[in-house]
Amino acid sequence: MLPDHLPDHSVGVVTSQTVTIEQPLKLACGVVLPTHELVYETYGELNGERNNAVLICHALSGDHHAAGYYETEDRPGWWDHYIGPGKPIDTNHFFVVCLNNIGSCFGSTGPMSINAETGEPWGASFPSLRARDWVESQKLLMEYLSIECWAAVIGGSLGGMQAMRWSLEHPNKLLNAVVIASSMKLTAQNIAFNEIARRAIKSDPDFCNGSYLQEQKAPLRGLALARMIGHVTYLSDELMGQKFGRELRIGDLVDRNADPVEFQVESYLNYQGDKFSDSFDANSYILITKMLDYFDLSREYDNDPVAAFKQARCNFLVMSFSSDWRFAPQRSREITDALLAAGKSVSYVEIESDKGHDAFLLPNDRYEQALKNYLARVAQQLTGDAR
Amino acid sequence: MLPDHLPDHSVGVVTSQTVTIEQPLKLACGVVLPTHELVYETYGELNGERNNAVLICHALSGDHHAAGYYETEDRPGWWDHYIGPGKPIDTNHFFVVCLNNIGSCFGSTGPMSINAETGEPWGASFPSLRARDWVESQKLLMEYLSIECWAAVIGGSLGGMQAMRWSLEHPNKLLNAVVIASSMKLTAQNIAFNEIARRAIKSDPDFCNGSYLQEQKAPLRGLALARMIGHVTYLSDELMGQKFGRELRIGDLVDRNADPVEFQVESYLNYQGDKFSDSFDANSYILITKMLDYFDLSREYDNDPVAAFKQARCNFLVMSFSSDWRFAPQRSREITDALLAAGKSVSYVEIESDKGHDAFLLPNDRYEQALKNYLARVAQQLTGDAR
Incomplete structure (x- = not known):
């Protein structure tokens, strides 16, 4: 049940929406999904210039419910600490979009969906996916919402991989990429x-x-x-x-x-x-x-991350956590070094934390402050206040 | 099949022996094993003073076949690189004993053995074991072999735990404990x-x-x-x-x-x-x-490892490997610090290695040299050559 009093700075009660994307989506593996369903939520208001939209990319087990409360639940969305009025991803300034990605299991087309060709659930026959397929599906949602350019694409872990992929595949469609606790590719141990x-x-x-x-x-x-x-x-x-x-x-x-x-x-x-x-x-x-394992930012750029990032036109914020041994700070330093060598604008923040990889989901003052400061500047630039 | 030419410094062809220990073994859990079988191997010769025996304690998945070759196999024992004439555990000087411990599955009494009371295999009903039970069983084998005092008790990982436990339970029965890649207790992550x-x-x-x-x-x-x-x-x-x-x-x-x-x-x-x-x-x-999880060197000493090690009378060699994250060097430093605070003689060697916890089983020049030097001195002391 919804708590009696919602906390301050909450986006409040939210509902998810479902859209059937009618354009065919050609996946990296060659399979074409003629249509697909996406479940998503939005927080804040899209402004008149339609330039204040921020895309939140979820990780392995995430969903579209990033912030606020459902009528029937007492727990808020998975990134509620960071999204809301006055919070780092400030819904007073931004129109925040978070979707459940295809292949997942919270309402968007995935292995639990019915394959129209067989009338049975896709199950294990659901086509192999890459992070770029999520990006292309997100781009179709962007078009459906009549958004021309994201003010920022933001994600942790696999979410950061999507943000990086956005910057290479659609360099004119985002102004900022925020890449948190992520990596350009998994290690053998991962x-x-x-x-x-x-x-x-x-x-x-x-x-x-x-x-x-x-x-x-x-x-x-x-x-x-x-x-x-x-x-x-x-x-x-x-x-x-x-x-x-x-x-x-x-x-x-x-x-x-x-x-x-x-x-x-x-x-x-x-x-x-x-x-x-x-x-x-x-x-x-x-x-x-498998999507995580297959991700390799620079595979098609002759394994040169600098060549890869030369495609990008946005600015970057890269963040890592000291005790994260799944996606260690070294991985984020590699991203930062490649971005610098490619001549891009990048801020890198390494946060002291004992919370491991999960830190990107949890409260942390310095993390919060760094994200807030970076995005405040993004918001100012949208309204022409930056100097 | 046995290789055509055995490598230099090999202990050669070996055979295992089986003994039925007829004395009752009272386990830490309270259960008494009226008799138990032990499979063991020995390398080198027991000297006339019967004071040159060394006990090798195996880890989780180890067995009694630590060195040399079986007639029917082309691979030597699991620690062959370190045991043999001229090797760090030098069979020119030492009589080396290695047994399969109770509860394991290579011939000694364990869950695959028949429980005489039921006529069925023990299976999951085999009594819960502690490292101290292995030590007590090893002591019964020691008595069977008419050995009064080990020149050294040596082991890596769980083997090191047994060496430490020997030093507390039977302080007069060993002159040296060699504790490699071990810990006084497992962490929550372990x-x-x-x-x-x-x-x-x-x-x-x-x-x-x-x-x-x-x-x-x-x-x-x-x-x-x-x-x-x-x-x-x-x-x-x-x-x-x-x-x-x-x-x-x-x-x-x-x-x-x-x-x-x-x-x-x-x-x-x-x-x-x-x-x-x-x-x-x-x-x-x-x-x-579970034996690994339950091991806690100082539980019965009011959780004070210094008080625990005050029981010991032997000298210690403690070794760790830089990239071991299962039993990190910090664990060995804690052992060393407690031994020093208890006024014991301890040498600590931290070995650079990229091989993780497995390093204790693998060739490594500095590890080899340090172990060799330490045990050479032990051998000299036995014959009264040390000065």
Whole structure:
């Protein structure tokens, strides 16, 4: 249920909208989606010049509900701390758009949707996706909303990859790219964790080779394991130490005691895994982790990120978090170095945090301030106030 | 098959021996094993004073075959690089003993053994174990071999925990403890990875609540996943980058190609997982990862490692590897600091290596030299040559 009193600076009660994009979308793999559905939300007002729109790009498990409250829920959207009137992504100035991307499982066309050609859910046969496919789908939504140019495209993790891809594919369609806790490509270790997660899902007999919906089953055990693996890598060792240490939830470890023992961290992780597997689709998880693995910013630029970023015309804000070992600060420094070498305008901020990769979703004063300052300047420039 | 020419400095062809320990072993959990079997190997000769024996303690997945060759195999024991005539653990000077510990699955009493009370395999009902139980079982083997005092107890990872436990429980029974890539207790992150591995095993329907032997099944998929998770954490990010990078084994990532793609690192990890699940027992994996989680050197010393180490009378060599993030150098520094504060003689060596936790098993010049120098002095002291 909606809280009795909404907090200050909230965008308030929001509703999502659904649009059927009627233009064909040709995917990088060659498959064409003749039409596709997108679920999205907007916060703030589009101004008369239609130049104050900001696109929020979600990561692996994200959705279109980035801010505000639904009538039926007591928890706000996943980035509510950063989006709202007076917040860093300030809805007094910006018209904020966040969509659920194709291939995901919160209403937009994806593996759970019916494939019109077969009358069955797509399931594991949903076409392979790349980050650029999300960008092209987002561009069709942009056209539907009659937006000519984003004031900024903003995202963390896989969201940052989309922001970078926007800057190369449609350099005239955005003024700023905000790339948070991201990378130009995954490391072998990143890919390894993703592959273990996928294998966990596929090993579950209820996966049924991806046709579990038709079989009225769901690989809940496999998906829970996949999430547990991901979750550990999103947290830092320090944070887990502070949060759980070696505290026991059940039993004790004195001698002469054969009763079961459970550490708090075990209970927490098992809970996180189970919760996630009730809300996410296993085929989407496989599809989107592969999208992460396949992303390589400069593959088609002869593996030269400087050549790649020479395509860009926007300004960049790059941010990273000290304890993020999934997408370490070094990855963001590489982005920054390539942008500088390509002669682009880039601000780089490395934030002290013990919260690991998850830090990009969580409150942090310096992160908040840096994002706010950067976007305040963007807002000023839109109204011609900048000097 | 045995290689045509054995390498120089090999201990040569070895055979394992099996002993039934007839004394009751009272485990920390309170259960008593009336008898138990141990499989072990020895290399080198026990001298007339019977004071040159060295105990090698294996880690999670290790066994008694630490050095030399079996007639039927072309690969030597798991620590062959470090054990042999002229090698750091020099069989010209030492009588080296390595056993498979109880609860494991290579011949010693464990979950695959028949429980005499039921006539069925122990399976998941094998009693919960602590590192101290391994130490007590090793002490019974020591008595069987008529060894009064170890010249050294040596081990990496969980092996190092056993060496530390020896120094506290039987301070007069060892002259030196060599503690490599170890820790006084696991961090929450360590425990988290172990719990995910256990859940992977238990999620496999072929686990049958641990009674898979009776059902003539084996949770191969779950155990493979468990090993894959472990394996990634034993390697460093750098090493995985050097070894695999983003190389593809199958397919390519150009546009307009919907064919499957597989990275080398995926193929490697899947292979490692499958190989392991064919050779290890799932109940043993659960049992021994819990032993790791439960280990806490100073729990019964009011959580004060200095008070704990005051029990010890031996000298210590502590070693760690720079890129080991599972048992980071910081853990070894904590051991060293506690030993110094307890007034013990300790040498600490931090080795530069890009090989992660696995480094303790792999060739490395400085590691080799440091171990060799330390043990050469131990050998001299035995014969009274030290000055």
